[in-house]
Amino acid sequence: DVVMTQSPLSLPVTLGQPASISCRSSQSLVYSDGNTYLNWFQQRPGQSPRRLIYKVSNRDSGVPDRFSGSGSGTDFTLKISRVEAEDVAVYYCMQGSHWPRTFGQGTKLEIK
Amino acid sequence: DVQLAESGGGLVQPGGSLRLSCAASGFSFSSYAMSWVRQAPGKGLEWVSAMSGSGGIIYYADSVKGRFTISRDNSKNTLFLQMNSLRVEDTAIYYCAKGGSGSTGTKVGFDCWGQGTLVTISS
Secondary structure (H helix, E strand, O other): OOOEEEEOOEEEEOOOOOEEEEEEEOOOOEOOOOOEOEEEEEEOOOOOOEEEEEOOOEEOOOOOOOEEEEEEOOEEEEEEOOOOHHHOEEEEEEEOOOOOOEEOOOEEEEEO | OOEEEEEOOEEEOOOOOEEEEEEEEOOOHHHEEEEEEEEOOOOOEEEEEEEOOOOOOEEEOOOOOOOEEEEEEOOOOEEEEEEOOOOHHHOEEEEEEEEEEHHHOOOOOOOEEOOOEEEEEOO
């Protein structure tokens, strides 16, 4: 199975400051069609998960542009340019290039 | 509006069975891959099973293979998860999640999730 490793697991951030979450996969996520299927999800306290970004860098509709995704191969990053109170959540990366689908352990973002 | 609504969770003894349902609305159900994803109390997300829109392609996590069966009724816009030989470690919130259409399937993750249904396995 492809192991997804996130860091840090806990991320205290001051309001208005940037935040960055790393996600590394144990195998390349480049699929045979040339696409890289690395997706990011946000789960706010007490809520269901919500997809933020798909295929490395494509933001979902309604996701603020302060969220951005980047990376390639086995190394990926989710960045929040300026953290707001509503960003308090656990963030998960998930790979869709291999079976079984696998998630990272989650990164808990909190306000410092 | 795209909506997913799970039902069927509850308290079951180890070794027992449960059938979860997920009623979908607001999209062309038969065109989209669907999945079940679970979350044990206080833990992260674990993908459980996926089925293509037509139902012809199915995958399971090793942890549930041989015990769980995913199915769908496209005439009723409903996804199912039959869970047999349940174990304490199957205790979790089970989410129904919508994948992509066609060959994209679940590669792009899930753009809509239900509210989840809690399954508790305990004697």
